[in-house]
Amino acid sequence: MSSSSISTSGALVLYVATRKGAWTLTARADRREWAIDGPHFLGHIVHHMVLDPRDGHTLVVAARTGHLGPTVFHSADAGRNWKEASRPPAFRKAAEGEKGLVVNQVFWLTPGHASEPGVWWAGTSPQGLFRSPDGGETWDTVSGFNDHPMRQKWVGLDEGTPDGAKLHSILIDPRDPRHMYIGMSDGGVFESIDQGADWKPLNAGCRADFMPDPYPEYGHDTHCVAMPALDPDLLYQQNHCGLYRMRRAEERWERIGDNMPREIGDIGFPVVVHPREPDTAWTFPMDGTEVWPRVSPEGKPAVYVTRDGGKTFTRLDRGLPRSQAWFTVLRQAMTADARDPVGVYFGTTAGEVWASDDEGDSWTCIARHLPQIYAVEAAELNR
Amino acid sequence: MKVLIATPLRSYTSHQSPVEAEGATLADLLADLDRRYPGIRFRMIDEQDQIRPHMRVFVNGEQVRDLGTSLQPADDVQILQSLSGG
DSSP states (O other), X not given: OOOOOOOOOSSEEEEEEETTEEEEEEEOTTSSOEEEEEEESTTSEEEEEEEOTTTXXXXXXXXXXXXXXXXXXXXXXXXXXXXXXXXXXXXXXXXXXXXXXXXXXXXXXXXXXXXXXXXXXXXEETTEEEXXXXXXXXXXXXXXXXXXXXXXXXXXXXXXXXXOOOEEEEEEOTTOTTOEEEEETTBEEEEESSTTSSOEEOOTTOOOTTSSSSSOSSOBOEEEEEOOTTOTTEEEEEETTEEEEEEGGGTOOBOGGGXXXXXXXXXEEEEEEOSSOTTOEEEEEOOOSTTOOOSOGGGOOOEEXXXXXXXXXXXXXXXXXSSSOOOOOOTBSEEEOSSSSOOEEEEOTTSOEEEESXXXXXXXXEEOSOSOEEEEEEEEOOO | OEEEOOGGGTTTXXXXXXXXOOOSBXXXXXXXXXXXXXXXXXXXXXXXXXXXXXXXXXXXXXXEOOTTXXXXXXXXXXXXXXXXXX
């Protein structure tokens, strides 16, 4: 399988996945100038493009076209050469008379634990979990979730999102590869302590105001979950029904979004945590009133940051348009690098990439006129 | 037999179409295509062995959906796509 090659090394790179292909943005030393390269996989719907932080050169891409089945491409040399998975994620073949599931899209990619080089995890729509033991070449169904006797109840109608409910936010505890979390747009947050062999819901305290019981055990619309690398017992969740965080030992979500300005609200898709400061997280609020426009409130885009674990939030909009800018930022389309100060980035569904090299204090548009942006990932490429 | 390959799938066949493949049934033919051009089958056929939406398979001009359809060596097979959307 060929695509135009990606050739950057020894650099900070943003991997931008869009509805029509993928692009890269490579930073100059000061992160003020960026070189754009692409398209790669032009015409493919690219949901996620992720560089393996364990080696700095394995790149995995979740792709499909509008009319061909979903697949995964992987590269061992950061995108110079590509190979398609010989066995892409697929549900098990149904028994005679049983209705089987069909992967519509591979939506989310997560590199495995540092102790398991080559292992990757994928989330799909319909909501399924898959594992690759070999850098994305072959994928196995995670039967502990996909065939769990409770799966059908957990995922409900499996249709909570316009183009299909998604399993996303696959988080691996850096202290223990057996300890995992997943988020689902039609199901909520789930936890496994045996590397996916069994799961239990983790949604206490989280609202689901579209259900008869607004605080059900499962069935929530989780948009994004983030876990600080230096404090894996802390979770942040951007949910359809607000912004939350959980101290794992408390086993209860606390709606920190109640501390956002009331006129802004706490609805959005992404939440991003600081790589070194667990109490710092960025969110991109969108209008969640009445018919849910899901654009920047009043057409005035802003990132909000908390630096005290959600007690207070600060508006960050310097450099962003002051009016008539109706940004939508999807759950995978906001990210941070690991530099000091941290760079924060987001991509819009209107094809713009915005960057901040000062932890969100000021913003610059570094790419525009791209297709609808699904995901932005920042990574350090090894030479 | 000769098999016409839709343009979105020609990255698998080194941009060749038609290509040669063999099989006593459509399922056999698709398996042979996948042996010759790894990965091509899953883009057309899902994990429940159903032809994906928008894919169209014609045998001697007649559309077929059943992978058990018998084929003869002289049959003309066309794999086409019904493209839509923006």
